[in-house]
Amino acid sequence: MPIYMDRHDVSETVTAENVAQLHQQDLKIQHKFGCRGLTYWFDEKRKTAFCLIEAPNEKALIEMHNQAHGQVPHQVIEVEASIVESFLGRIEDPEKAQNTNLNIINEPAFRTIMMVTIENHSFKSFDPFAIISNVQQVYKQINAILKSFNGNIVQQNEDGCLISFRTVTEAVLCALQIQENYRIFRTQYQINFTELSIGLHAGLPVTDKKLIFEDTIKLAQRMCFISAAEVVFSNDVRLLFESENVGEVLSGTDLHTLTPAEEKFLNGLMEFTEASWQNTELKVNDFEKNIGISESKLYREMIRLTGKSPNVFLLHFRLRRSLQMLLKQKGNISEVAFDSGFNSPSYFTKCFCKKYGIKPSELMR
Incomplete structure (x- = not known):
C-alpha cells in the first residue's frame, strides 16, 4: 500500500498537545478508510505538522482527516519509507513517545x-x-x-x-x-x-x-x-x-x-539547463530568453558565480553528464555524444579529450 506524507500549516495557538490529540482522533477512525497512521512530526516554531500515513490513495487520507477533526492537509505527496527514514531518522513514533496515554511529539521535520x-x-x-x-x-x-x-x-x-x-x-x-x-x-x-x-x-x-x-x-x-x-x-x-x-x-x-537574487538566478539557470542540455540545437540566446535577462547580464552573472561563460558552462555541463553515462555504460560513443547534446561524435570526442585528457573509448573498456 502507498505511503503518503502530508503537511498541515497550523495556527499560532496550536500546541504539541493539540496536535497529539488530533493524531489520536485520526487513529480512532483510520480503519474506516483503509489507512494506518505511522507517525507524525510537529514544529512548534514554524507551526507545521507532517503526518506519515499508509493509505490506499490520497483521497482516502484527506477524507480520514476531514471526518476525524476537519483539519485537512495543505499538501500531500507520496513517499518511500526508506527515503523518509534517511532524511528524518524514523518512520514510527520515537521511543520516548511510545506506550503513553497521549503521544506528544514535538519534533521538527525541518x-x-x-x-x-x-x-x-x-x-x-x-x-x-x-x-x-x-x-x-x-x-x-x-x-x-x-x-x-x-x-x-x-x-x-x-x-x-x-x-x-x-x-x-x-x-x-x-x-x-x-x-x-x-x-x-x-x-x-x-x-x-x-x-x-x-x-x-x-x-x-x-x-x-x-x-x-x-x-x-x-x-x-x-x-x-x-x-x-x-x-x-x-x-x-x-x-x-x-x-x-x-x-x-x-x-x-x-x-x-x-543572496536571494543569486539563488533565483541559479535556480533559473539550472532549471533551463537541466531541461534543455540534450537539445543539439540549444543556443546561448535561448538562455537569455528563458531566464529573462540580457546577454550582458547573463554573461556577467555566470562568470561571477560559475567562473564560465554561457557557452563554456553548457559544454562542461554536457561533458560532465556524458562522463556519467560512459561510466554507467549507457550506450556507445555515438549514442552518448548525441544524448549529451553533441551533433557530432568526433567533436564530442575532441571536447571530451581536451577536458579529461583521455578519449571516451578509454572508459568503455
Missing part, C-alpha cells in the same frame, strides 16, 4: 541538506578507474566524519553524496571539517585533479513539489556548480546559523553565501 561532489577534471597520465575508485574512498572518509555531526547519508552515487542534518550548526561545522580534511584526502588518495564542492540549504519535507525535500535538494545540488567557493550556503542557512550562534559570521576562505 532539515539542513548537504550535497557533496568531487569532480574529476583530468584523467591524463592516470588510470581513470583507479582515480574514480579513490574518489569513492574519499566519500567513505566523509561518511566517517558525518558521525561526529549527526549527519545521515540519504544517497551516495556517482553524482555525489546527499546528507541530512537535524541542525544548521551541525551541518555547517561538518562542511567546514570536510573542507579541511579534503586537502589531506587529495594527497592520500592521489586525486590532485579533482575539485570539492559542497552546497547547503535548509527546508521542509513537503512543499508544492512532488518529491520529499525537492526544493531543498535541488538548490543544494545546484550550488555545487558555483565556482566562487568550495562551500556554498543558501541565505536561509546563513541566517539560521547566525541566529543559533550569536556573534558568529559565516565567512572565510572558499566560503560563499548566496
Whole structure:
C-alpha cells in the first residue's frame, strides 16, 4: 500500500498537545478508510505538522482527516519509507513517545541538506578507474566524519553524496571539517585533479513539489556548480546559523553565501539547463530568453558565480553528464555524444579529450 506524507500549516495557538490529540482522533477512525497512521512530526516554531500515513490513495487520507477533526492537509505527496527514514531518522513514533496515554511529539521535520561532489577534471597520465575508485574512498572518509555531526547519508552515487542534518550548526561545522580534511584526502588518495564542492540549504519535507525535500535538494545540488567557493550556503542557512550562534559570521576562505537574487538566478539557470542540455540545437540566446535577462547580464552573472561563460558552462555541463553515462555504460560513443547534446561524435570526442585528457573509448573498456 502507498505511503503518503502530508503537511498541515497550523495556527499560532496550536500546541504539541493539540496536535497529539488530533493524531489520536485520526487513529480512532483510520480503519474506516483503509489507512494506518505511522507517525507524525510537529514544529512548534514554524507551526507545521507532517503526518506519515499508509493509505490506499490520497483521497482516502484527506477524507480520514476531514471526518476525524476537519483539519485537512495543505499538501500531500507520496513517499518511500526508506527515503523518509534517511532524511528524518524514523518512520514510527520515537521511543520516548511510545506506550503513553497521549503521544506528544514535538519534533521538527525541518532539515539542513548537504550535497557533496568531487569532480574529476583530468584523467591524463592516470588510470581513470583507479582515480574514480579513490574518489569513492574519499566519500567513505566523509561518511566517517558525518558521525561526529549527526549527519545521515540519504544517497551516495556517482553524482555525489546527499546528507541530512537535524541542525544548521551541525551541518555547517561538518562542511567546514570536510573542507579541511579534503586537502589531506587529495594527497592520500592521489586525486590532485579533482575539485570539492559542497552546497547547503535548509527546508521542509513537503512543499508544492512532488518529491520529499525537492526544493531543498535541488538548490543544494545546484550550488555545487558555483565556482566562487568550495562551500556554498543558501541565505536561509546563513541566517539560521547566525541566529543559533550569536556573534558568529559565516565567512572565510572558499566560503560563499548566496543572496536571494543569486539563488533565483541559479535556480533559473539550472532549471533551463537541466531541461534543455540534450537539445543539439540549444543556443546561448535561448538562455537569455528563458531566464529573462540580457546577454550582458547573463554573461556577467555566470562568470561571477560559475567562473564560465554561457557557452563554456553548457559544454562542461554536457561533458560532465556524458562522463556519467560512459561510466554507467549507457550506450556507445555515438549514442552518448548525441544524448549529451553533441551533433557530432568526433567533436564530442575532441571536447571530451581536451577536458579529461583521455578519449571516451578509454572508459568503455
